[in-house]
Amino acid sequence: xxLYCYTTALDGADISLSLGKAMHIQQFPSWEVTDETLLLACxxxxxxxxxxxxxxxxxxxxxxxxxxxxxxxxxxxxAPIEQAESVAEVIIRHQDIGNVGTITTLGLLIQLATIFGxxxxxxx
Numbered sequence: 650x651x652l653y654c655y656t657t658a659l660d661g662a663d664i665s666l667s668l669g670k671a672m673h674i675q676q677f678p679s680w681e682v683t684d685e686t687l688l689l690a691c692x693x694x695x696x697x698x699x700x701x702x703x704x705x706x707x708x709x710x711x712x713x714x715x716x717x718x719x720x721x722x723x724x725x726x727x728a729p730i731e732q733a734e735s736v737a738e739v740i741i742r743h744q745d746i747g748n749v750g751t752i753t754t755l756g757l758l759i760q761l762a763t764i765f766g767x768x769x770x771x772x773x
Contacts, residue, residue, distance in 0.1 A: 664766035666691040669758045680754040686732050690739040690759050693718045697740070715741035 669687055673680060696702060697714025706713045715737040723733035735755055742752065743759045752760070 665762040668762040668766050672761060673758060682755050690736045690755060694740050694743050694759055711741050
């Protein structure tokens with residue numbers, strides 16, 4: 650298995666999108682995930698890690714990033730609330746790996762993509 654390593658949030662978005670879309674097509678084709686929402690979740694999943702945002706709060710980057718994405722998508726760009734909330738939840742939970750509870754299909758795709766995309770030998 651080839652594992653990837655990224656150094657910027659944009660690299661992470663690219664890798665997460667590639668892996669997430671490949672898993673969706675090859676392993677979970679019956680899951681109802683739109684390409685647009687998958688793209689938004691991948692592009693924004695590390696928005697809380699930018700220099701400005703990491704210093705802008707005492708919250709975790711996942712929670713702050715989810716709030717930023719919700720505001721950006723719904724309030725600023727008038728995305729449907731269902732899409733904006735879905736993306737925000739994915740951002741908040743994308744590193745919340747556990748064996749109790751439930752998660753959306755989009756959330757699981759992003760979790761898997763970030764696990765496989767951020768676990769290469771240079772990612773320590």
